[in-house]
Amino acid sequence: MTENIGVLGKQKSAQSRGAERVVNAPLPTVYGKFQAIGYLDHDRGDEQVALVYGDIGTDDVLTRLHSECLTGDAFGSQHCECGDQLDAAMRAVVAEGRGIVVYLRGHEGRGIGLLAKLRAMALQAEGLDTVEANLALGLPVDARDYGVAAEILHDLGVASVRLLSNNPRKREALLEHGIKVSEEVPLLIPPCENNITYLRTKRERLDHHLPHLDAVAHWS
Template identity: 60%
Template sequence: MMLVERVGDARLPTVHGEFRVVSYRAHDGHEHLAIVEGDPTGTSVLARVHSECMTGDALGSLKCDCGDQLAHALRAIAVEGRGVVVYMRGHEGRGIGLANKIKAYELQDGGLDTVDANTVQGLPVDARQYDVAAAILGDLGVESVRLMSNNPVKATGLVEHGIVVDALVPLVVPSRPESEHYLRTKIDRLGHVAAT
């Protein structure tokens, strides 16, 4: 069975630049997007696999750095003139879903960190899969990437599904007081590299 089916391919002018947007239906039941700048075929493509975060991406939440990372990645591929941002639906809250993520926020308001707030709910700390992201990159003709991420697990996930990762490019976004504890936990407990 095909992992992904390409559905639409259109021009998308944004505040970050003028891109091409390609939509996919995937076997995971979600609809995903690839935001493309220039020619994505070949090697060493600047890329990000962005996990959907409604609160960060759409609402400007300061509890996490997702919105800043998305904007940074879109600007980076626009500046480079070539690159891909894969926008992964269903990756909300590291895969636990939007409603559970907000429940985890409630528990964090009570003093738990982002890891314990998942485990006390009986939920995985990270349930994200990267087969679909790799299939989307493959469909676009991407052979290898310079991956914009602070999370080595993402790189491993892509490699497991056939995308070569030439380098991990740290995403440096401004630290805010509201997200400091969350970012520190990602470094201390989830193996993220500190972007300095």
């Protein structure tokens, strides 16, 4: 992999916008060899990473903005589809030959944090849906901010993306921050009995595009 990842060779700092590029290291994975580019978000104090594959160029870059999910990404939770989405996104980027997975720290539980997410999951086990559970805890339904993701993409020289997402808020956030979304690429994971209610709530109350759920209408 060459060093001209967008404007990587220039080592441009995004510190003035809140995100400072700190390190660029090779990261061999089971999917392929990525470059792990680490950023410090000075506004929020989070450490962020962009996994970059191939010479990405500037336009129509296949991109995933992946919200941190310890239970799904690391533990294989079937409460959500996050781990499978991360796996599918990394495979898609490698198959494309170029692309970016921005892994967004501080987004655990749609921005409420790990312990609050676990409390919300406990309430969901008692019958509340994911939106009702957050509200019952006095927390926002979705507290995520995608500004730092846009800053990272700007720093990498990206002007437009093909966005791997079912969430229209991600597209809107990138557009607001000057990143063109040339295409929305669905990232549909087959549901299971443990997450079908959660996914239906995401579709019905959070406006996620999940048309494949119609095929499993027989599950309660």
